[in-house]
Amino acid sequence: MNNKKVISRIKEIFCRLKPSKIHGIGLFAIRNIPKGENPFKSEPKQKWIKVNKNVFKCSDPEIFKIIDDFYWFDKKGNGWIPERGFYAMGLSFYLNHSKKPNLKRNDENGNFIALRDIKKNEELTVDYVTYG
DSSP states (O other): OOHHHHHHHHTTOOEEEEEOSSSSEEEEESSOBOTTOOTTTTSOOOOEEEEEGGGGTTSOHHHHHHHHHHOOBOTTSEEEEETTOGGGOOGGGGOEEOSSOSEEEOTTTOOEEESSOBOTTOEEEEOGGGOO
16 A cells, blocks of 8 residues: 555544443544544445344354344344454444434445534444434
């Protein structure tokens, strides 16, 4: 990767992990994020596999806990996991839930976009109810 590409990628960095008052670890803006911006546009695109949560019940209990902590499943136990495995999680997996989120998930392409201008140091949040 050449220097110009590295610099252009740096311009796409909008957030970092920090301790959250909402829950555990969260994502926080390192600079202002304008309404309509995708703060994760530099993350590699993921391919997803539809699975039923019951498939993992025979796994080690700690692995099942990771799956339960990081992935969303509907009432029937169906959900989506990254094709490349569980360590292929991007920063967006650390978004905490809010009933008044500042991001939303675009159903057409799975990207996240800012619902409003987000100020530097503000925690990025999404409404988990809208997943699915």
